[in-house]
Amino acid sequence: MNPRKLVIGNWKMNGSVPRLRSFAALAAAAPGGCPAALCVPYPLLPAAQTLLAATPLLWGAQDCSAEDEGAHTGEVSARMLAELGVRYVIVGQSERRAAHGETDGQVALKARRALAAGLTPVVCIGESAEERDAEQTALALRRQLLQLARTLGRELGAVVLAYEPVWAIGSGQALAPGLIDDTHAVIAELLAFHAGLPAGTVPILYGGSVNARNAQAILGRQQVAGVLVGGASLEAADFMAIWQAAAHQGREVSGIGA
Incomplete structure (x- = not known):
């Protein structure tokens, strides 16, 4: 597994240009060797490109279309995002699946479009409270991963997965670290079984x-390659603290020192 931890912030439908400026100011003192990105609403992407370009902090989008172009009013293609210097794009976030009815197939197609445009899709997977209570977490994850494997094939090795237990999002209570490690x-x-990808590849x-x-x-768990941060990514000081923690864990795993 790559010792470098990855931190992705998801601003959801929040944020502003002044808030981006505050992040840019703090990012000048960011820890080295640990990638991090803010995924902001579409209208803030040009400002992110301008304000963050001279910092170590990357920028990303929160969704992309499953189509490349055409009569799809309100949609934004992965190719358009690439023109704004976007590095990462979140697809399949639980709120998109629930509120917009996105299927596993649509999520997989979005990931494929992102890869074709040179972006790294951050594909969200996870179980609902009902699936957890019925002890169907593994089945839910298998269903979502199988669709990705069928659509992407070996390209699945180029994505980033984000495990989100849907019932924990916004609750203030993260899954216990040991259970996170077990689920990962x-x-x-x-x-490994369904896509032939060795552990640590994705x-x-x-x-x-x-x-x-x-x-x-x-971040200290062996199976955790990084974090996808929601509400805490809106405050620059909180996000920087998480970024620092990720950099510290990465150094420990690589043996560089504490």
């Missing part, structure tokens, strides 16, 4: 009420 191990086993982030207080414990 299940995902790695599914990838980075698996954890998302679900990650904050500055619990980030170090979560």
Whole structure:
């Protein structure tokens, strides 16, 4: 597994140009060797490109179309995002699946479009509270991963996965670190069995009420390649603390020192 941890912030439908400026100011003192990105609403992408270009902080989008071009009013293609210097794009976030009815197939097509445009899709997967209570977490994850494997084939090795237990998002209570490690191990086993991808090939982030207080414990788990941060990514100081924790864990894993 790559010792470098990855931190992705998802601003959702929040943020402003002044807030981006505050992030740019703090990012000048960002930890080295640990990639991080803010995924902001579409209208803020030009400002992100301008304000963050001279910093180590990358920028990304929160969704892209499953189509490349055409009569799709309101849609934004991955190719358009690439023209704004976007590095990452989140697809399949649980709110998109629930509120917009996105299917596993649509999510997989979006990931394919992102890869074709030279972007790295951050593909969200996870189980609902009902699936968890019925002890169907592994089945839910298998269903989502199988669709990705069928659509992407070996290209699945180029994506980033984000495990989000849907019931934990916005609750303020992250999954216990040991359970996160166990679930990530299940995902790695599914990838090996159904896609032929050895453990560590696909980075698996954890998302679900990650904050500055619990980030170090979560990032310290062996199976966790990074975090997808929601509400805590809106405050520059909190995001920087999580970024620092990720850089610290990366150095420990690589043996560079504490």
